Amino acid sequence: MLSLALRTLRARKGGFVGAFVALLFASTLVTACGIMLESGLRGGTPTERYAGTAVIVAGQQSYRPVVTRAPDDHTPDPMPVGLPERVGVDAGLAAKIRQLPGVARTIADVSFPATAVRDGQPLLGPGGTPSLGHGWDSAALTPFRLREGHEPSGDAEVVLDADLAGRAGVQVGGQVSVLVGGEPKSFQVAGIAEPVGVGLAKQSAMFFTGDQAGKLAGQPGRAAAIGVLAANGADVDELRDRVAAVVKDSGAVALAGADRGAAEFLAAGEAEMMLITLSTSFGGIALMVAILVVASTFGLSIQQRSREVALLRAIGTTPRQVRKMIAGEALAIGAVASVLGCLPGVALAHWMFGQFAQRGIVPDTMPMHVGPLPFAAALVAGVLTAVGATFAAGARAARTKPTEALGEAALERPGIGRGRLITGLVFLFSSLTMMLLPLVIKGDAAAAAVSGVVVFAITAVALLGPLISRRAATVLGGVIARSAGVSGYLARANALNNSRRLASAITPLVLAIGFAGTAIFAQTTMLAAGEADAVAGSRADAVLVSSTGGLPEEAARDAHRVPGVAATTSVARTKVVAEYTMMGEVQVRAVEAQAVDPAELAETVDLKVLTGDLKRLHGNEIAMSDQLAGSMGVKLGDTVKIRLGDGTPVEVKAIATYGRNLGFGDVVMDRVLVAGHTTTGLATEVLVRNAPGANTAAGLAALAQRYPGLTVVDQATVHAQHADQQRIAVWVNLILAGLIVAYTGIAVVNTLVMATSARVREFALLRLIGATRRQVLRMSRWEGLLVVVTSVVLGTAVAAATLVPFSYAMSGSPWPTVPPATYLAIIGFTALLGMIGTILPTRLALRSRPADAIGMRE
Amino acid sequence: MRKRVVDGDGDGGFAVLLDRVSKVYGKGDNAVAALDSVTVGFPRGTFTAVMGPSGSGKSTFLHCAAGLDQPTGGSVRLGGVDLSGLRETALTELRRDRIGFVFQAFNLLPSLTVAENITLPLRLAGRRPDRAWVREVTDRVGLTNRLAHRPSELSGGQQQRVAIARALVTKPAVVFGDEPTGALDTSTGRDVLRLLREVVTGTGQTVVMVTHDPVAASYADKVLFLADGRVVGDLIRPTAEQVADRMTHLGAWAEAASC
Ligand SMILES: Nc1ncnc2c1ncn2[C@@H]1O[C@H](COP(=O)(O)OP(=O)(O)O)[C@@H](O)[C@H]1O
Numbered sequence A: 001m002l003s004l005a006l007r008t009l010r011a012r013k014g015g016f017v018g019a020f021v022a023l024l025f026a027s028t029l030v031t032a033c034g035i036m037l038e039s040g041l042r043g044g045t046p047t048e049r050y051a052g053t054a055v056i057v058a059g060q061q062s063y064r065p066v067v068t069r070a071p072d073d074h075t076p077d078p079m080p081v082g083l084p085e086r087v088g089v090d091a092g093l094a095a096k097i098r099q100l101p102g103v104a105r106t107i108a109d110v111s112f113p114a115t116a117v118r119d120g121q122p123l124l125g126p127g128g129t130p131s132l133g134h135g136w137d138s139a140a141l142t143p144f145r146l147r148e149g150h151e152p153s154g155d156a157e158v159v160l161d162a163d164l165a166g167r168a169g170v171q172v173g174g175q176v177s178v179l180v181g182g183e184p185k186s187f188q189v190a191g192i193a194e195p196v197g198v199g200l201a202k203q204s205a206m207f208f209t210g211d212q213a214g215k216l217a218g219q220p221g222r223a224a225a226i227g228v229l230a231a232n233g234a235d236v237d238e239l240r241d242r243v244a245a246v247v248k249d250s251g252a253v254a255l256a257g258a259d260r261g262a263a264e265f266l267a268a269g270e271a272e273m274m275l276i277t278l279s280t281s282f283g284g285i286a287l288m289v290a291i292l293v294v295a296s297t298f299g300l301s302i303q304q305r306s307r308e309v310a311l312l313r314a315i316g317t318t319p320r321q322v323r324k325m326i327a328g329e330a331l332a333i334g335a336v337a338s339v340l341g342c343l344p345g346v347a348l349a350h351w352m353f354g355q356f357a358q359r360g361i362v363p364d365t366m367p368m369h370v371g372p373l374p375f376a377a378a379l380v381a382g383v384l385t386a387v388g389a390t391f392a393a394g395a396r397a398a399r400t401k402p403t404e405a406l407g408e409a410a411l412e413r414p415g416i417g418r419g420r421l422i423t424g425l426v427f428l429f430s431s432l433t434m435m436l437l438p439l440v441i442k443g444d445a446a447a448a449a450v451s452g453v454v455v456f457a458i459t460a461v462a463l464l465g466p467l468i469s470r471r472a473a474t475v476l477g478g479v480i481a482r483s484a485g486v487s488g489y490l491a492r493a494n495a496l497n498n499s500r501r502l503a504s505a506i507t508p509l510v511l512a513i514g515f516a517g518t519a520i521f522a523q524t525t526m527l528a529a530g531e532a533d534a535v536a537g538s539r540a541d542a543v544l545v546s547s548t549g550g551l552p553e554e555a556a557r558d559a560h561r562v563p564g565v566a567a568t569t570s571v572a573r574t575k576v577v578a579e580y581t582m583m584g585e586v587q588v589r590a591v592e593a594q595a596v597d598p599a600e601l602a603e604t605v606d607l608k609v610l611t612g613d614l615k616r617l618h619g620n621e622i623a624m625s626d627q628l629a630g631s632m633g634v635k636l637g638d639t640v641k642i643r644l645g646d647g648t649p650v651e652v653k654a655i656a657t658y659g660r661n662l663g664f665g666d667v668v669m670d671r672v673l674v675a676g677h678t679t680t681g682l683a684t685e686v687l688v689r690n691a692p693g694a695n696t697a698a699g700l701a702a703l704a705q706r707y708p709g710l711t712v713v714d715q716a717t718v719h720a721q722h723a724d725q726q727r728i729a730v731w732v733n734l735i736l737a738g739l740i741v742a743y744t745g746i747a748v749v750n751t752l753v754m755a756t757s758a759r760v761r762e763f764a765l766l767r768l769i770g771a772t773r774r775q776v777l778r779m780s781r782w783e784g785l786l787v788v789v790t791s792v793v794l795g796t797a798v799a800a801a802t803l804v805p806f807s808y809a810m811s812g813s814p815w816p817t818v819p820p821a822t823y824l825a826i827i828g829f830t831a832l833l834g835m836i837g838t839i840l841p842t843r844l845a846l847r848s849r850p851a852d853a854i855g856m857r858e
Numbered sequence B: 001m002r003k004r005v006v007d008g009d010g011d012g013g014f015a016v017l018l019d020r021v022s023k024v025y026g027k028g029d030n031a032v033a034a035l036d037s038v039t040v041g042f043p044r045g046t047f048t049a050v051m052g053p054s055g056s057g058k059s060t061f062l063h064c065a066a067g068l069d070q071p072t073g074g075s076v077r078l079g080g081v082d083l084s085g086l087r088e089t090a091l092t093e094l095r096r097d098r099i100g101f102v103f104q105a106f107n108l109l110p111s112l113t114v115a116e117n118i119t120l121p122l123r124l125a126g127r128r129p130d131r132a133w134v135r136e137v138t139d140r141v142g143l144t145n146r147l148a149h150r151p152s153e154l155s156g157g158q159q160q161r162v163a164i165a166r167a168l169v170t171k172p173a174v175v176f177g178d179e180p181t182g183a184l185d186t187s188t189g190r191d192v193l194r195l196l197r198e199v200v201t202g203t204g205q206t207v208v209m210v211t212h213d214p215v216a217a218s219y220a221d222k223v224l225f226l227a228d229g230r231v232v233g234d235l236i237r238p239t240a241e242q243v244a245d246r247m248t249h250l251g252a253w254a255e256a257a258s259c
């Protein structure tokens, strides 16, 4: 049967182009996603400051819950969530590791923001990267070599990296002002050091005495990481394994080679996590779209050669053989398309990586890994998709009766199979049920559940397509037939009797509008709701922020002393990890959180408290958004365990719930609770409320003298900066939507071209019995319009079915934010595709002389 | 108002008149003369069969006579109108009004019912079907009880009868058939031929039919023989035997000519 399949493929290339292109595109996307996934998993942002070490011991920068399951329960464990604050390691481990064979030296590295100041201006690292302080011991990690002077020998001495010393304009023996913990202090330059073998591209470094560094870092007994220098001739991998065995119990990890960068650059870890999430969801959607598109094009191509299949049946081919033949075709197409899609996949991965780097989503030093795995995955996924997607079509073809080979046979069989009907209805009702979830549960959990609606609804549309398009033909066709003369009359008759053909064009168009609409408008809805929250909830007249990694508590106190200032609140933005069980599954989420000075919180922020009282916010008594409380099932006064940004578990008591989570995060807590559990220990902003009528602008601006890098901005600016993250998400979703639309565009155009070219004889006949070219064109225009209108209505309905409950879950308002121009662009583009796909092939079909076309073989 | 083609009626009782019509396919060395200066007229109210070996130019002849194709030389006049001066839309409208077609197969639109297929040419012309007339036509082809069926539910012979009814519904001056019985079994074929014969005798319409079946040709008033793009003879009121006999000679003649 495979040889027959291959020969059929060769003879009927046209009918398979659609499936082929869809699979090619899927393979391209899967390869690109695979490369991004592998790059994310391998990480490997090159280390700078740990370049001289063999092994780095660091805290586990992610949290994965331990789930105990019955032996026969194969549900995948929840994805680990990244921790935003440095986890760090117990400095005492250094001594233990030192005992291991092959270890020459261990160094406990501390790292904290330390910024030199010149003429009142902070000197950050190259390109706005941070400037960090360490103990002199850490110099050996890179290693740094003293170019001039000597190592720091007292609390007031510092060694600067050569680049920084140059920019600061200081010499050995001179004084330099350094901002540590937000306060500038004067140090004497003991020496100038330069890194050996590597450059510092992503930081500046300065070294204090070990004691001083420990004090400035403010976390006694803790280290950012422990560097292990290998003895001569020691094998790095073996060494890493030995170290790993020793540190395992303390929850730390041992990293060697390319992995060391992750311990140095926390953002790299986040970027890797983001790549992993992004690529899995992109890849998943690509495959799903491929399945729908391939199923639809294959279905159409098999329907178009039903006579051929009937003939095969008539001459003794068994249904099983027919099915095998079709699976064989799918296999061949899937394999070839997948292989060919790999190369453009690499190109796409390159492009996306470049875009991500340009927008700061991944560090631009992050390497792209092109290994063999993504290609293998693309091939397997492509073949499985092709064979799986043609299962239904094959089963249908196998049911063909031999007698259908005789007679005119061009009319399709009406209706759909019972199994398909039932499956379709199940999907439909599931999506309806999911839509109602936000009425019962709240928050992100509901929003996440609701985002599945689009997938279910589109699958339902794909399955029930012929029934839907028949209904559409009845309703719209009636209108068209009444108002559009004989062309409309013919369009209606064709639509009514070719619901399957119509459905194969409608499904991808609905998919394009549904997916693109939800992907984009979910983000715009979030963004708008967040902005509305932040603006409505802010009572601050000014906000102090800093370019040097944060502001110390003193800055808030100093701001309070500025005449006319009525209240100040320091805010440190961080995340906490919430763990809860939903529908029997353990959910772990890192949610936005704010650690604040609670004293004057009520003056500067209005969180829209729903239950409880913020006045009691103190210590481990925290406020939670009602969304999170709803997800976690927490009631006022309940005590629950959460994890701080560095993974430390704490027992907290919910003493208030509030509504403005989109603007202020899901947890608001006392800054005391996170002391020692954030990377910098600094506030990200200070909110300032003026006394009525007071003008504090000049007074606040003067604070910049005392705190170099401090700037005074308004709440809108802070929110805009904060929302940049979300804008990136919008952008990522735009790309996703663009890919899906491009993808379905190919599918739609192909389907329509295929469907229309099969009608050359029909058009010829029409012309021979007296239809003018214009009448035929007008007929096909009406058919196209019917497809487009149906798709726009259905696609919009699918998007709305997702977005309305989503918006309700996120903000309590059922109205999603839909920028009209974007919406019009989406439906305009899909409508254009639909119309071009119908009219162009009709024009081409009308080129051949009708007398020739009518005699043409089917 | 829709522009109508004026009936010149200057052809002295001929429904279709071909005057030195030539058709050359291709250029230079590859040129094939499918029709070579053919002059022939079809009088109103006659049934003519066109015969000839395969490749002799029968289809080309029919296409030129029916205005489906433009000859490379000579002129075709249909009901007194010279087709060579007409543009595509005018030609289509003329065909719609004055010509009916019956092909060997794929005659009907699968989406439309029998009744809808039959009245389609009228709708295309923007005319309302005259109920009594449609009924008369369907009665004549014997399909009155099948009007709501779709083509796929009919036998081959029934489908051809629907095609004939459709060809008649516009009361055309000429009905052209390209092997209309070619795909039918003998007895169904006979029915269809009898029907075409009736059209000519009953309503005085003109039928021109291409066929390779001597029995089919024997239903005609006159048989024209084509070979190598030229009219090489005719038979008036032929019998099947006469036609078969002439064809055998033609075949031999064509073979000899092609050597
Ligand atoms: N479109 C065409 N292009 C080139 N040659 C053609 C074309 N159509 C017909 N011919 C040639 O013209 C001649 C007459 O063809 P045709 O009218 O189809 O003959 P018949 O119908 O009698 O078999 C043949 O030699 C054929 O090859």
Ligand SMILES: [Mg+2]
Pocket: B058, B059
């Ligand atoms: Mg022929």
